[in-house]
Amino acid sequence: MYAAATESLIKQAREIKEEELQRFCGRIFKLLHTKDVSGDTVDSLQRLNLIVSATKYARELPSDLVMKLQTLLRSSSCPEQLQVLTSSIIRESFPSSVHSLCSDLSHDSRTFSHVASVVLAQVSHMLFTISLYSVHKHLSNHLITFTRILCSLNPDQVNLVSRKLVDWLRYASMQQGASMSSGGFFSGPRTRQPAPLTEVDGVVTGDFFTVLCLGQSYTEDQWMNMYTFSMIKSWLLTYDTDGTTNTESDDRSEVDSSVMSMVSATSSSSRLLPPKERLREKAFEYCQRLIEQSDRKALKKTDTELQKACIVESVSIMDIICGEDPSYVYRAFPCIKALYGRLNGDLAYARALLPIAQFYLNHSEIAAVDSEAVFCQLFSHCPAEQFNEPMLAFEFVQFCLLNASVLQDRVANYRQSFPNILKFLAGNSSGLIAEFVELLPSLIASDTAIELLHTILDLPCLAAALDLQQRSACYQASDRSAWDQQGAKVAACLDAFRQPSYRGLFLYILRPEAGTGDTIDRLKMLHEILADMAESPRVVQCAQVVPVLLHVYFNTVTQVRVTNERSGHLIAHTSTKKLMYTHICHISQGLNCVISSSVFIVTHLQALCKLHPPLIVDQSREILEFASSPANIYSKEDFYTHVVWVIGEYLSVSYDPRCTVELITSFFESLEAVLFEITQVRQSASPPSFSPRLITVLMTTLAKLATRSQDLIPRVSLCLSKMRTFARSAPVMTCYSEEDTEEIITRAHELINLLKLPNVAQFVLAPSAGGDGPRWHRDTNASLPQGMRAVSGLLHRHSSSLPT
Amino acid sequence: MVSCFLIHTVCPVSALSAAESRILYARVFGPETGDADFTPEQRRLMQKEKLHVVARQARSAVALSREASGGLCVEAVLGEEAAALGEADSGMFSLGNAELFPHRSVVLWLGVQSLAFSLVCRPHENLLLAEGVLRNIARHCLEELRLLGPGAEMLLKSDRVDALLHRLLPHGQLLFLNHRFAFALDKEIASYVSK
Numbered sequence: 001m002y003a004a005a006t007e008s009l010i011k012q013a014r015e016i017k018e019e020e021l022q023r024f025c026g027r028i029f030k031l032l033h034t035k036d037v038s039g040d041t042v043d044s045l046q047r048l049n050l051i052v053s054a055t056k057y058a059r060e061l062p063s064d065l066v067m068k069l070q071t072l073l074r075s076s077s078c079p080e081q082l083q084v085l086t087s088s089i090i091r092e093s094f095p096s097s098v099h100s101l102c103s104d105l106s107h108d109s110r111t112f113s114h115v116a117s118v119v120l121a122q123v124s125h126m127l128f129t130i131s132l133y134s135v136h137k138h139l140s141n142h143l144i145t146f147t148r149i150l151c152s153l154n155p156d157q158v159n160l161v162s163r164k165l166v167d168w169l170r171y172a173s174m175q176q177g178a179s180m181s182s183g184g185f186f187s188g189p190r191t192r193q194p195a196p197l198t199e200v201d202g203v204v205t206g207d208f209f210t211v212l213c214l215g216q217s218y219t220e221d222q223w224m225n226m227y228t229f230s231m232i233k234s235w236l237l238t239y240d241t242d243g244t245t246n247t248e249s250d251d252r253s254e255v256d257s258s259v260m261s262m263v264s265a266t267s268s269s270s271r272l273l274p275p276k277e278r279l280r281e282k283a284f285e286y287c288q289r290l291i292e293q294s295d296r297k298a299l300k301k302t303d304t305e306l307q308k309a310c311i312v313e314s315v316s317i318m319d320i321i322c323g324e325d326p327s328y329v330y331r332a333f334p335c336i337k338a339l340y341g342r343l344n345g346d347l348a349y350a351r352a353l354l355p356i357a358q359f360y361l362n363h364s365e366i367a368a369v370d371s372e373a374v375f376c377q378l379f380s381h382c383p384a385e386q387f388n389e390p391m392l393a394f395e396f397v398q399f400c401l402l403n404a405s406v407l408q409d410r411v412a413n414y415r416q417s418f419p420n421i422l423k424f425l426a427g428n429s430s431g432l433i434a435e436f437v438e439l440l441p442s443l444i445a446s447d448t449a450i451e452l453l454h455t456i457l458d459l460p461c462l463a464a465a466l467d468l469q470q471r472s473a474c475y476q477a478s479d480r481s482a483w484d485q486q487g488a489k490v491a492a493c494l495d496a497f498r499q500p501s502y503r504g505l506f507l508y509i510l511r512p513e514a515g516t517g518d519t520i521d522r523l524k525m526l527h528e529i530l531a532d533m534a535e536s537p538r539v540v541q542c543a544q545v546v547p548v549l550l551h552v553y554f555n556t557v558t559q560v561r562v563t564n565e566r567s568g569h570l571i572a573h574t575s576t577k578k579l580m581y582t583h584i585c586h587i588s589q590g591l592n593c594v595i596s597s598s599v600f601i602v603t604h605l606q607a608l609c610k611l612h613p614p615l616i617v618d619q620s621r622e623i624l625e626f627a628s629s630p631a632n633i634y635s636k637e638d639f640y641t642h643v644v645w646v647i648g649e650y651l652s653v654s655y656d657p658r659c660t661v662e663l664i665t666s667f668f669e670s671l672e673a674v675l676f677e678i679t680q681v682r683q684s685a686s687p688p689s690f691s692p693r694l695i696t697v698l699m700t701t702l703a704k705l706a707t708r709s710q711d712l713i714p715r716v717s718l719c720l721s722k723m724r725t726f727a728r729s730a731p732v733m734t735c736y737s738e739e740d741t742e743e744i745i746t747r748a749h750e751l752i753n754l755l756k757l758p759n760v761a762q763f764v765l766a767p768s769a770g771g772d773g774p775r776w777h778r779d780t781n782a783s784l785p786q787g788m789r790a791v792s793g794l795l796h797r798h799s800s801s802l803p804t
Numbered sequence: 805m806v807s808c809f810l811i812h813t814v815c816p817v818s819a820l821s822a823a824e825s826r827i828l829y830a831r832v833f834g835p836e837t838g839d840a841d842f843t844p845e846q847r848r849l850m851q852k853e854k855l856h857v858v859a860r861q862a863r864s865a866v867a868l869s870r871e872a873s874g875g876l877c878v879e880a881v882l883g884e885e886a887a888a889l890g891e892a893d894s895g896m897f898s899l900g901n902a903e904l905f906p907h908r909s910v911v912l913w914l915g916v917q918s919l920a921f922s923l924v925c926r927p928h929e930n931l932l933l934a935e936g937v938l939r940n941i942a943r944h945c946l947e948e949l950r951l952l953g954p955g956a957e958m959l960l961k962s963d964r965v966d967a968l969l970h971r972l973l974p975h976g977q978l979l980f981l982n983h984r985f986a987f988a989l990d991k992e993i994a995s996y997v998s999k
Contacts, residue, residue: 002813002918006828009959011819046960053830053962056852058845081999084963084970114970200982211980217988230979234805237928302936302983309933310980316930351932390869390895394910395931398898430868431895538872 013047013054021051025065032068037079045085052092061093073114087114158239162275165228165235170208170282172225176215200298200307210286212293212303212310232283233313236320240276280321284328287314291339308352311339315355322363329363336360340374350382351392354399361403361410372412379417380512387427387466397424397435404442413513415445418452420512426463429541433548440549441556448514449557456549458509461526463542464533465509468497489532496529505529609646613655616647620663623647628670630677633690641694644671648701652708652766661709668705668712671698672719679726687735696747699723703751704765713755723748753795763787806934806976807905807924808832809969811945811958812859814866815918825859828919828958829965833976854904858911861897862922866915869893879917882953885946889939892916896931899924914942919951933978940986944968948997967996 016024028048031041052059069086072078078086176195197205197215205213211226218226273281291314294307315336322328340356343349357378360371386392400407400414400421407414421443425436444452455462472494496502505526508516533539609615616623623643626632632640647667653659675698678688699720706712726732727741736744754761764787811829816822832851842850870893880888894914899905908927912934913920921942925934948964949957971989972979981989 002815002817002826002828004818005954006959007817007819007826010826013959046963049962050959056849058848079999080967080996081963084966088963088966211982211985214982214984216984218985223985226980226985227977230977233928233930300983302981302986305932305936306980306982309930309936312932313930313980316928391931391935394896394898398910428869428872428895430872431865431897434900435898537874541868541872 009050010054013051016051021059022062024048024051025062029062029065029068032072037082042081042085045082045089049085049089049092052089059093061089066090066093083114159275162239162279165232166275166279166282168221168224168228169232169279169286172209172221173219174205174209175219177217177219177222199293199296200300200303201296202299203296207289208286210289210293212290212307214303229286229313232286233317233320236280236283236317236324240280240320240324277325280325280328283317284321284331287317288335290314291335295342308349311343311349311352312355315339315352315359319355319359319362322359326363326366329367332359332363333367333369337369344377347385350386350389351395353378353382354395358399358403361406375411376413379411379413379420383417383420383423384510384512387423388470390428390431393424393428393432394435397421397432397439400442401435401439404439408442415443415448416514417512418443418448418514419455422455422459423462423466425545426459426466426542427538429463429538429545433545436545437548437552440552444553444556451514451517453553455514456546456553458523459546459549460534460539460543461523461530462509463539464493464530464536465497465506467533467536467538468493469506469510472497490536493530493532502526502529609650613650614658616650617656617658617663620667624667624670627667628674630674633674633678633694637690637694641697644694644697644701647671648697648704651705654766664705664709665712668702668709668715671702671705672715674698675702675719679722681726681729687731692736692740692744695723695744699744699747699751700765703755703761706755707758707762707765710758713758717752717755720748720752754791757791757794760787760791764791805926805929806833806973806978807909807926808855808858808976809941809973810855810859810862810920810922810924811965812862812920812922813918814863814915814920823860823864825856825863825920827855827859829962830855831966831969833973857904858899858922858924861899862911862913862920865895865897865911865913866893866920869895870915880952882950885943885952888916888946888952889943892942894935894938912938914938916942916946917952921945930978933980937973937978940981941968941972944972944990944993948993964997968993 024044025048028041028044031038031044034041052061069090072082073086073090174197176197195216197209197213199205200212200214209222209225211229215222290310294311296307298304298307318328318332318336322332336356336359340353343352343356353374357374360369360374364371382392382396421439425432468490471490475494497506502525505522508523509526627640627643627647650656651659651664651667675695678690679695702716702719706716724745727736727744733741754764809829809831810827812825812827814825817824817826820826832855873893880891892914894912896910896912899909899911900907905924906926910925910927910929910931912923912925912931914922921938923934923938925931945951945965945968948968949961951958971992972981979985
């Protein structure tokens with residue numbers, strides 16, 4: 001499709017020299033002055049068009065050529081192709097004065113449209129002063145063009161336009177237009193009678209004309225009807241949403257008696273409404289008629305698709321009208337309810353359910369209508385059956401985003417349905433992740449937060465399970481050949497999917513609602529079953545978005561002030577537990593690597609502990625187990641470092657009264673043992689594979705723990721004094737830089753000295769919670785500055801007694 | 805209302821880096837809402853840059869979607885436009901609050917082999933209708949410009965796309981066309997192309 005020839009053409013267009021361009025323009029200028037339009041002219045203009053649009057920077061064309069092009073553009077006798085080309089060239093080239101173009105409004109709609117497209121491209125503020133008469137005269141020809149140009153109409157103009165729109169919308173002709181090729185040689189006068197219009201299913205039309213009426217050819221006002229309906233929604237949004245109704249009595253419009261009006265259910269008093277209100281009324285009727293027409297079974301596929309689009313548009317327009325004038329709500333609801341009843345359960349119309357749900361959300365309270373069934377259908381059934389429709393998924397998620405706060409408050413099963421909603425993400429991770437990053441906080445509820453965390457972590461499993469479900473539905477069990485064609489791995493997983501013994505597992509992962517428990521024990525088995533699907537592209541993409549979601553989850557959980565202290569604590573508790581067990585079995589390699597990535601876990605671990613310091617004591621067994629094993633250093637060094645830091649920081653009586661001396665001692669002993677083990681100086685020792693930072697953090701933590709249980713101080717001092725030997729040993733010298741070894745030695749020194757003055761050490765190493773406040777440091781009467789002065793004084797006096 | 809329509813590459817282009825997309829046709833609709841502080845030339849440059857950002861994002865969306873579905877791309881040739889369109893993948897994504905276009909604009913894309921057709925829609929647009937319009941425009945482009953063949957007709961005959969958009973998407977307005985309206989417009993387009 002895209003060939004090297006295209007690329008070289010673009011290159012040529014960009015690299016054309018200025019003089020060559022000027023010469024080319026000169027040639028075109030001469031060509032344009034000849035009477036007839038030759039193929040050469042068109043060809044040259046096409047090339048010029050390419051030249052001006054191929055670059056980011058505008059090309060300046062000679063002004064005489066530009067004037068000539070503008071003249072051509074304005075003349076009605078110019079062939080369309082030239083108009084299109086000149087319009088495009090002027091749009092793209094360096095803008096000269098376009099005001100000359102605006103000076104007179106041409107009568108010819110095609111010309112005007114092309115002129116307008118140039119003007120619109122280059123002028124940001126339209127300062128048209130259009131007289132009332134002018135608007136009326138030109139409106140019929142230039143509807144779409146006009147509504148783009150006139151970005152701010154005064155009320156008189158709005159009324160004028162509204163009246164015309166009502167005419168076109170509601171009172172268009174009811175007979176087919178004169179056909180160009182009516183009959184043939186043998187046709188008599190009778191056959192040239194205009195045939196009646198039909199509905200999309202072939203039945204003759206009985207009511208006013210709409211976009212769903214078919215005819216061999218259309219009259220002018222029927223075209224206007226179609227254009228009007230196409231733009232009526234943006235018109236209403238722009239000019240009808242200021243909340244004020246026009247109550248001027250002299251603006252009551254009269255309908256032209258020449259326009260045919262059909263029998264319909266409107267009250268006769270509608271003729272006396274001001275133009276804006278009348279337009280609303282007519283638009284409402286039009287929408288009702290379209291909804292009714294959409295029930296017919298269309299003969300052509302294009303028309304079926306159009307019916308769906310019309311339903312969506314009509315419900316949206318009715319929503320806007322009801323928003324402006326609540327009295328319409330009572331008329332709208334029966335229609336919408338009937339529509340919902342018709343579409344409910346029909347998968348082909350799932351996208352039309354969303355505007356209906358929006359309508360219910362906006363207006364069901366006013367009308368005191370029960371909307372529970374609608375939302376139940378929306379959240380409980382829709383995602384499960386149609387998660388793999390990308391357009392529906394996108395619109396569904398946008399709907400949730402737009403209405404998140406209302407849904408949280410008023411629709412009970414919104415937050416409960418997160419397993420279903422996440423199916424959209426599992427089915428289309430790359431496309432929807434940006435939306436889900438914004439949506440996820442609204443799905444977090446205190447009672448289901450833990451389950452949500454588990455669900456997020458299992459998202460790749462969900463993607464695999466959904467894939468299997470789909471394939472299983474497509475292929476019959478007996479059709480082994482089709483099954484086997486998908487590859488041995490997938491076939492094996494499919495077999496597992498079909499087995500009754502694993503049914504429960506799959507039912508759990510594919511559940512539509514939360515509330516059946518945080519997770520199930522046998523999930524590990526599911527991971528093993530699905531391991532073969534780990535390389536499937538959809539699963540891999542899904543695994544890539546999980547860390548992003550986890551970030552969002554933890555940010556929300558740690559920042560939002562949970563009103564229920566206990567539930568907040570529970571969330572923090574379980575989240576940390578999950579993080580600790582980094583042997584979480586996941587079927588995607590990618591996920592494993594990222595989960596142990598430092599930045600991710602570390603950020604959240606610290607935040608969680610800061611929020612709930614008692615966590616350390618709660619989780620003391622697991623943390624102790626984790627911290628005691630040096631193997632963890634080698635596989636998850638960064639995480640280990642932070643765990644040690646957290647222990648030093650938060651394991652104290654001031655944070656949790658349950659922190660006993662025995663607990664501190666047991667932590668101390670484990671960490672001491674680890675430090676000994678990794679800093680053993682042996683002949684055959686290999687260079688350390690961990691960073692020097694781990695050593696310093698371990699040393700500092702041990703010192704901190706010692707200040708809290710002062711019997712441990714001698715042991716720490718002994719341990720620290722061995723650090724110098726370690727740092728100066730041959731393997732370490734080769735591995736660490738000079739500054740790092742110096743740092744280790746210096747830190748060991750500082751800690752030993754500090755621990756000689758236990759009370760001071762306590763202030764420095766383990767300040768109470770107020771230690772973060774500035775007063776602690778600035779107030780000369782507070783303890784820390786005093787302590788520091790005492791230390792410096794003592795150290796100066798005792799400097800001679802420092803060990804070498 | 806539609807803010808802009810783009811035709812751009814989704815295959816690797818030798819002169820560009822891997823993630824970049826070459827825009828073959830771009831049409832921006834509607835009054836500019838940019839600042840009055842910039843000169844017209846600066847505004848034009850900004851607009852071109854914005855279009856490139858959209859094209860890049862659409863390209864990556866197409867690539868990710870094709871990767872996920874794992875489908876094999878069967879190369880269709882001239883004359884098989886309907887088949888190519890049937891095989892095409894489509895999707896949409898939001899531009900979020902980026903200051904590219906009116907906020908929360910949605911990009912609708914349709915990937916046909918090595919090219920993609922993208923439509924940037926304002927928020928609250930009827931996306932179901934937009935999808936239909938995009939497919940219709942793509943079908944016309946494939947047929948009138950012979951995109952399934954080799955050759956660089958796309959670039960020189962871009963006035964055909966202009967004429968097409970003038971009828972099917974006048975000033976960015978999506979139209980509710982039943983098959984008879986569509987047929988009438990198709991005839992007009994065919995007569996333009998044959999000149």
